[in-house]
Amino acid sequence: MASVVLFTCVFIVTAAMDNADMIHFLEGFNLRSRRWAQGLALCGFLGASATPALADQTRWVSDHLATYVRSGPTDNHRIVGTVRSGQALQVLTTQGDYVQVRSEKGDAVWIRATDLQPQPGPAEYVPQLQKQVADLKGRIDNADRDFQQRTTGMRELLDARKTQIDELETTRQKLNQQLTQAQADLRATQSQLGSERQQVLMRYFAYGGAVAGSGVLFGLIMPHLFSRSRKRSRQLI
Structure with missing residues (x-):
């Protein structure tokens, strides 16, 4: 692995040079061979030490x-x-x-x-697609916000209607109780009136009977009194 890294380092260094620099580099390589060898060995060591750390990672082109x-x-x-x-x-x-x-x-x-x-590559369309995605996201967010507002308004309206229904139901129950009490009072009053009416009728009957009895008695007594007065009148004559 170190040899591969060493060869790669040499290739990178030489690839970056033109022909004149390449010749100059090769002529002076023997004089600087020890220094370059140390540097390349360091590159190889660093590459060899970094390889295991990157072996288990995933990268994309x-x-x-x-x-x-x-x-x-x-x-x-x-x-x-x-x-x-x-x-x-x-x-x-x-x-x-x-x-x-x-x-x-x-x-x-x-x-x-x-x-x-x-034609342009796919990467050239990325900014345009990103802009379209951002626009669509903004529209979706606006639609969601509008939906939430409408839902909140409808929920508040439903809550208000429910409160009104509860109040009306409470009022209805109170009215039913009052109606039941009024009906009970009416029955009690009717019963009381019936009793009083019977008492009044009994009194009327009693008064009528007394008057009738008095009339009968008076009718029986008056002829007898008239007959006595006639007899006395005749005796005096």
Whole structure:
């Protein structure tokens, strides 16, 4: 593993150099071999020590990948920079497998035709999709807030109606109690009136009987009195 890391470090160092720097590096490598060896050994040690810690972790390929651009339309031309994935480039001309484009800095560089596509990549739509998602989320939040307000209003209205119904029910029960009491009082009054009426009728009957008896008695006595008075009148004559 350490040898692989060492080779990787050497490859990275040399890949970043142009031809002149490469020759200068190789000429002076023997003089600095011990120092470079120590540095590369340190890189290998750090890489070897970091490998077990990252072995159990999951990583994803970055969306922001870089593509090398060259000074000419062949693989032998020098790498002069990079362009990021999804970057829009102005096409100038085409030659072989390469296309000359103008970078954001205004430089004319060459890039492989296979690294270009006629339409934007999915990553270019992410901001627009994020904006649409944010708009939809805002609408959903507004709709939910409006629904909650309406629900709260309806709940308050239902509570008010329930309170009114409870009050009306209480009033109805009180009225039923009053009606029951009034009916009981009416029955008691009717019963009392019936008794008093019977008493009055009995008194009327008693008075009528007394009057009738007095009349009969008077009718029986008066003829007898008249007959006596006639007899006395005749005797005096």
